Amino acid sequence: MNERYYAPFDRTYADVTKRIEDEAEKLSGANAAWLHRLVVTFKRERTLWNSRPELAGYRLRWLLFRSKALRLVAGAFLHIGYDLPRAIADDWPGTGVWHGGPDVPEGRKIYFRLSSIFPESLVRSSRDPRTIGISAIFLRLASRRALTAAGIWVDHLRQGAWIHAEILSAASDRSSREAAMAVAMTAALEDASLLPPWSIFHLRPPHDAFFSPAWAAVAAALPPLVDQFGDALSLVIMVSLVTWQLIHGRLQLNSIADFIYAWGYLLNDYLTMAVREPDGFDGYRQRRQAELGIVPGLGASTA
Numbered sequence: 446m447n448e449r450y451y452a453p454f455d456r457t458y459a460d461v462t463k464r465i466e467d468e469a470e471k472l473s474g475a476n477a478a479w480l481h482r483l484v485v486t487f488k489r490e491r492t493l494w495n496s497r498p499e500l501a502g503y504r505l506r507w508l509l510f511r512s513k514a515l516r517l518v519a520g521a522f523l524h525i526g527y528d529l530p531r532a533i534a535d536d537w538p539g540t541g542v543w544h545g546g547p548d549v550p551e552g553r554k555i556y557f558r559l560s561s562i563f564p565e566s567l568v569r570s571s572r573d574p575r576t577i578g579i580s581a582i583f584l585r586l587a588s589r590r591a592l593t594a595a596g597i598w599v600d601h602l603r604q605g606a607w608i609h610a611e612i613l614s615a616a617s618d619r620s621s622r623e624a625a626m627a628v629a630m631t632a633a634l635e636d637a638s639l640l641p642p643w644s645i646f647h648l649r650p651p652h653d654a655f656f657s658p659a660w661a662a663v664a665a666a667l668p669p670l671v672d673q674f675g676d677a678l679s680l681v682i683m684v685s686l687v688t689w690q691l692i693h694g695r696l697q698l699n700s701i702a703d704f705i706y707a708w709g710y711l712l713n714d715y716l717t718m719a720v721r722e723p724d725g726f727d728g729y730r731q732r733r734q735a736e737l738g739i740v741p742g743l744g745a746s747t748a
Contacts, residue, residue, distance in 0.1 A: 446495055446504045453513045454520025455491075456575065460566045462488070465559060472555070475546035480555055482536055490528035499627035500527075506634045514588065517570060518595045518705055519634075521563065525602040526716050527630050531623060533610035540614065549611075556607055563603065564596030591702040598709025605713060609720040618723075625723035629715035632730055637708035639739045 462484060469480040494500060500523070507519045536543060538552030547555065571588040609626075613619050711733075718729045734741055 446508060450507060450510075450516050451491075451494070451520060453517035453570070454524070456573070457517055457521070457566050457570045458491070458524070460569065461563050464562045464566070468559060468562075475543065476551060476555060479536065479538065479543060479547050479552065483532060486532040486535065487524070487528060490532055491524065494523070497627075499624065500630070502631035503627075503634060506631065506638070512701060514571075514591050514701060515705070517567070517592070518708075521567065521595060521599055522602065522709065522712055523630060525563070525599050525606060526712055527626055529603065529606040530609035530613060530626075530720070533606065534613035534619070537610065537614035553607065557604075560600060560603060563599050564593075567592045567596045567599065591705060594702045594706040595709065598706070598713060601709070601713050602716070605717060609716065612720055622720050622723045625719035625726045626716055629719035629726065630712070633712035633715045634708060636730070636734060636737075636739050637704065637711050640707055640737060 465480070465484055469477050469484065472480060494504070503519075503523065507516065510516050510519060533556075537549075539546075539548045543552075568589060571592045613622060616622055714733065715726070715730065719726045722729070731741075733739075
């Protein structure tokens with residue numbers, strides 16, 4: 446997958462990493478070494494996204510997102526839901542090279558002390574046009590709502606990641622649990638995209654409106670209007686068009702926020718089942734689809 450799809454996440458995660466490293470500098474001894482080790486492992490996992498075959502389905506659906514905000518969330522959910530618990534399980538406190546510390550209570554305290562960093566960085570990104578495009582300028586409140594929805598579920602997923610890491614660290618069948626987690630990552634995105642009233646095919650970036658054929662047609666018609674009726678009419682038309690485009694963009698971002706919330710809900714739900722009962726995940730997913738009115742396979746072949 447082209448690296449530009451990862452760019453919104455990478456920019457945000459650079460801020461997250463810097464803040465975590467700053468916190469690590471406040472620690473000492475084994476505690477500092479453990480947190481620094483996790484930072485290195487998290488970075489390594491990011492470099493493997495394109496080469497992991499178990500994430501192929503997730504990458505294909507990620508490619509459909511034209512919105513930079515959704516591309517950012519796709520990276521955040523993958524990092525927190527899949528990378529984080531596996532990385533922590535590799536360096537579970539009190540085991541292996543960490544027998545001398547930190548122990549589990551100290552590791553837990555360090556980990557949860559960092560809980561606010563990622564959600565806060567997501568909200569910061571809603572103000573950064575380099576990360577999510579011009580909606581950060583013209584539709585800041587709606588952009589903030591969309592990424593706040595993501596932040597809510599990032600927090601939930603992060604809490605779950607600690608529990609999932611503990612399960613993985615002690616599991617004799619860890620590989621099957623991780624395989625089920627990868628399936629759950631794709632399943633949650635696919636099923637969220639099939640929930641009414643939206644489809645991921647309709648979740649275009651709000652700034653598309655500013656470069657739409659309708660905008661171009663009206664813009665092309667403005668010079669003759671100026672000649673015939675003067676500047677006043679052209680100004681009214683331009684203001685009306687911009688107002689309409691902003692309303693359209695805000696509605697689009699509100700739809701994206703709702704989609705993100707549903708996606709996060711399903712991802713948290715599916716990952717919990719996958720890591721705890723991997724053999725029962727397929728049956729559980731089918732029951733949840735029936736409860737939510739999701740029609741399996743509808744659009745899945747192209748999504």
